[in-house]
Amino acid sequence: MDSKDIIAAFGPSESLNDEVIEKINTLKQIFQLSTDDIFVRWETYNVNEVQNDLDLNTVNLEGFQQYLQRELSNQTRATPSIKKAKDFGSIKRKPLLPINSSSPIETPNKFRKLGETPFKTPNTHLKLDSSPGDNFHTANNTFQRSPVNNLSSSPTKPDSNSVIETLNAHIDEISNDYETDFKFKIATNFDAAKYKFRTMSMKLLESADVLDEQIDTMASLYQEVHKDTQFGNPCLSSQFQITCCGRIVPDSALYDKLFNQDLNATSLYLETSRLSGIGQRVPLDLTNVKEYSLFPGQIVCLEGKNPTGRGFIVDKILELPELGAPVTPIEEIKEISEGFKGTDGLKFVIACGPFSNSSNLNYNKFEQFINRINNEIKPDLVILCGPFVDLNNKSVVDGEIELPQEKVQPVNLDEVFKKTITPILKKLNPKIQAILIPSLRDATVKHCSYPQDSFDRKALGLPKNVKVFPNPNGFSINEIVFGCSNLDVFKDLKDVSKIDSSSKILSNRFERIINHIFDQRRYYPIFPGSVIRRPCNDKKVVESLDGIMAEELSETKIGGSSLEVSYMGLAELGDSLPDVLISPSELKYFAKVVKNVIVINPGSFIRPYKDDTKQEGTYVVMNTRVPDLEDSDNVEAINDDSNLYYHNVFKRSRIDIYKS
Incomplete structure (x- = not known):
């Protein structure tokens, strides 16, 4: 039994006896979920379903199991046919100036030129140790x-x-x-005037510029620390190993939007910027990587090759410069x-x-x-x-x-x-x-x-x-x-992770997410953002909407991240x-x-x-x-x-x- 992982996820408690741990392991096997996924869904069950802070015991876990079964059946019901789906297309620590009450730190602009960088690259020799102790x-x-x-x-x-x-x-x-x-x-440390923008008027090209800038900025930061690094295009066929920078994206545009799909290691793509790879996407093969924690929207620097032109084989995930x-x-x-x-x-x-x-x-x-x-x-x-x-x-x-x-x-x-x-x-x-x-x-x-x-x-x-x-x-x-x-980044960020006993990646999900926030240098590094869905049994509401996704749209409720990209x-x-x-x-x-x-x-x-x-x-x-x-x-x-x-x-x- 994975008792250590369960105790690490749920926290030490007298209620975590052998019987409860055995039941949690049984649920993991039945629904093919990791310990972190079980914990997140248990918290979601408490907040959204029963609206109570239940004790962790076998009786409440039986009700939790029924909730997971209903959720699984709803996902099966909502899975689109092939005909419908095709319509959607395919620390180093650096001394910084103190904050002055009379001159606040400048908040990042809406846009920056590609040559500019909003961050300072650490150049001292003192580095934070990543060990839990x-x-x-x-x-x-x-x-x-x-x-x-x-x-x-x-x-x-x-x-x-x-x-x-x-x-x-x-x-x-x-x-x-x-x-x-x-x-x-x-x-x-912000400019209040920059938050006075007009909402619900997002333009596609403006959003694309910001998403591209995130990739190009991180590539520039990496090159400032590793000056001999030259980035290549992972989408092009090559027998030689290259270094590339891009964004992790799901293989489906419907991921977590309408069908609450879970990512896995075979469903991840790397999206390039228009400067580094004309915005193309390439499937990732993570077989050779011993440990990783990846999520949609994450900017990564990778080493590997694309011998066939059909997929990028990752040999190493490079560490990003620390703030x-x-x-x-x-x-x-x-x-x-x-x-x-x-x-x-x-x-x-x-x-x-x-x-x-x-x-x-x-x-x-x-x-x-x-x-x-x-x-x-x-x-x-x-x-x-x-x-x-x-x-x-x-x-x-x-x-x-x-x-x-x-x-x-x-x-x-x-x-x-x-x-x-x-x-x-x-x-x-x-x-x-x-x-x-x-x-x-x-x-x-x-x-x-x-x-x-x-x-x-x-x-x-x-x-x-x-x-x-x-x-x-x-x-x-x-x-x-x-x-x-x-x-709520902790509820929304669902990573695909591979962790062993000697891994530098933390087994505690909360701490992994915090590390991602620091590495990505953004409070909410997820893209695309989250959408909240709850079952809608009102046929009139469904019938009032038109199109093949009417039922799914009727189940979308107030909430989610609503990102102004x-x-x-x-x-x-x-x-x-x-x-x-x-x-x-x-x-x-x-x-x-x-x-x-x-x-x-x-x-x-x-x-x-x-x-x-x-x-x-x-x-x-x-x-x-x-x-x-x-x-x-x-x-x-x-x-x-x-x-x-x-x-x-x-x-x-x-x-x-x-x-x-």
């Missing part, structure tokens, strides 16, 4: 306990507002009394340290919507949460990610919105926000700063595609201490660099890795350290439940100590002669995941 720590005990990061977790169901898991438990919590005049600086880590001059570090005026550090609260039950617009629990922030947690900054007024909420879908506490009922969804969310946010202590980040499921934001513009704070009547940022975004709090993307330059990480990456997901909450970056999935504040009285979820409290030049587990000089310091936020931060 050094740079991969997690709050759910996926790896063994470490003297650097003490990990703790609770096997039993905790009470509300109690700690579920902790990363760096040896660091004390920071207390705030708001009696001092301490102020911290918030600097944005650098942010640094700050010693003078600024000292200034920041002196500015704390006796306080121990900064405290952050991170939560992601929905903030009401999926059946109604009752925000009492969110109001209680704000009161607890004011009176008990007392943070310096609160980061709230949408959705706030959820498009998938039953009241919004049915159009039956009634607010009992209001004499005059709202006439539009903006007024729903102003009458429900705004009054609660106004109760937030004025000394606490707040940042609101929208979701594609938010009903009160103009942009319904990704990248996404921010909320209109004036129209929504938000108080002065509440700031609105776009999605995705980068910002800094003093020296700490944050990156945030409110789009022409503006995907706004979704790039920039010139360095962040210190903290916030990436909310419907899947299980976690806090991990990957390549010296704290990666946080706060989970949903209220998970979807059929029972209106059940409102459970999670949120995160992060405590970060003051930068200290004398402390070995704090900021670190690049070398003995440099006055630039790495922030090492992962060494001086405690992350607690709370049950809401």
